[in-house]
Amino acid sequence: MKIITEQEIQQLRAETKGTAQRIHFNNAGSSLPPDVVVDTVIDYLQEEAILGGYETEFKYKDQLEYTYNLIAKLINSGKDEIALVENASIAWGLVFHGIDFNEGDEIITTEMEYVTNLIGFINMRKTHGVILHIIPNDEQGNFMLSALEAAISPKTKLIAVTHIPSTAGGMIPIVEIGKIARKHRILYLVDACQTAGQAPIDVEAIGCDMLAVTGRKYLRAPRGTGFLYVRKNMQDKFKLLFMDGFSTPTISQTDYKVRPDARRFELYEKNRAITLGLGKAVEYALNIGVDRIWQRVQFLADALRQQLTAIDGITVHDMGDEKCGIVTFSVSGIDSPAVKARLFEQNINVSVGLAKSTLIYMDKHHLTSIVRASVHYYNTKEEIETLCNALITIVC
Ligand SMILES: Cc1ncc(COP(=O)(O)O)c(C=O)c1O
Known part of the structure; x- marks a missing residue:
């Protein structure tokens, strides 16, 4: 694998207005989306305004369809295993709430689970009497695979984990968890919201049955985009929460039949402009190479952690190998x-991670909120230095 060169980074930055x-x-x-993603969306909207919404959709039907091929390539799935949705929470909820839970069924998760998912578990506990097992990380912040295996019982119905948590720098070993899920034949749901576009995803290697993704984060796609992966031979096992003539094309006055693919989880009406934008963003990431992106992201994040650790008054919280x-x-x-x-005033965007986003982990470490600086491949070592210098003046 060839690393992304500085020259390439300059080119990629030149293709993203926001970086300047x-x-x-x-x-x-x-x-920040690449310019080509923004232009694709705007051009499509302009055309819709002139030609008409349905007419423009017909004109671009092949390109719209190609978005599924690109996503399938990104995660090594079949294109009939992809549903386009608005965000990761919808993707996750469509399958989670489609599972036929009964009283006493058990769900296993980790301390890094995202708020949407945790709310889903608590709701299922309240409404259906399911039992939730949370596997804690060890003292170094690594997930305990042996504890997961020990927690499995004949009542375990679902293992649901978040690969990259919202407010922590560590990761959950989804491939190793997948091996355990498969060995015990347990339904396996992965939240890969922060992973897509940051690190490679291979649903065959992970062995997950469902995977939820958003577009606007590391994929650099427009807001309001996301997708759901559902393994082909599992698709019939879920209740559908919503149906229309698209998800359920065959209908008589007494019965109906849903689509034979993952698009059964979609409804007909959606924003075609941002669908094309999502496709462009996925194509852009694939052209660079997600393994190369991941290598650069880790390199920059390590550099940032090292520099932050050297500043008196700053505590880096990230744990795990x-x-x-x-x-x-x-x-x-x-x-x-x-x-x-203070950083925003100096032209630097970071965010605040609230305790509720990753509640179990944050409570365990007595954190009410943290500063979250998330790097992408288009960031530079100079930008990291500028951030650290700005922080030094804030600390003093
Ligand atoms: C780990 C994780 N999962 C899920 C989500 C929810 O994504 P969305 O806002 O697209 O629903 C987020 C959002 O920050 C996240 O960080």
Whole structure:
């Protein structure tokens, strides 16, 4: 694998207007889209306004369809295993709430689970009497595979994990968890919201049955885009929460038949402009190479962690052996929203991770909020230095 050269980075930055304006370290919130993604969306909307919505859709039907091929390539799935949705929460909820839970069924998750998913579990506990097992990380912040295996019982119905947590730099070993899920034949749902576009995803290697993704984060796609993967031989096992003539094309006055693919989880009406934008963003990532992106993201994040650790008054919170592009820290004596605001004045975007986003982990470490600086491949070592210099003046 060839690393992304500095020359390439300059070219990629030149193709992203935003990089000339600000230093953007909020890629885990929403990254800066490449110009080609923005232009694709705007051009499509302009055409819709002149030609008509349905007519433009017909004109671009092949390109719209190709978005599924691109996503399938990104995650090594079949294109009939992809549904386009608005965001990762919808993707996750469509399958989670489609599972036929009964009283006493058990769900296993980790301490890094995202808020949407945790709410889903609690709701299922309240309404259906399911039992939730949360596997904690060890003292070094690594997931305990042996504890997962020990927690499995004949009542275990679902293993649901978040690969890259919202407010921590560590990662959950989804491939190793997948091996355990498969060995015990347990339904396996992965939240890969922060992973797509940051690190390679291979649903065959992961062995997951369902995977939820958003577009606006590391994929650099427009807001309001996302997708759901559902393994082909599992698709019939889910209740559909919504149906229309698209998800359910065959209908008589007494019965209906749903589509034979994952698009049964979609409804007909959606924003075609951002669908094309999502396709462009996926294509852009594939052209660079997601393995190369991942290598650069880790390199920049390591550099940032090292420099932050050297600043008196800053505590880096990231734990675990394998880390990602999300770097979390706090500044002694200054609360995280104030740090964010001071950096914003200096043209630097970071975000604040609230306790609720990754509640179990944050509570365990007595964190109410952290500063989150999330790097992408288009960030530079110079930008990292500028951020650290700005933080030094804030600490003093
Ligand atoms: C780990 C994780 N999962 C899921 C989500 C939800 O994504 P969305 O806002 O696209 O629904 C987020 C959003 O920050 C996230 O960080």
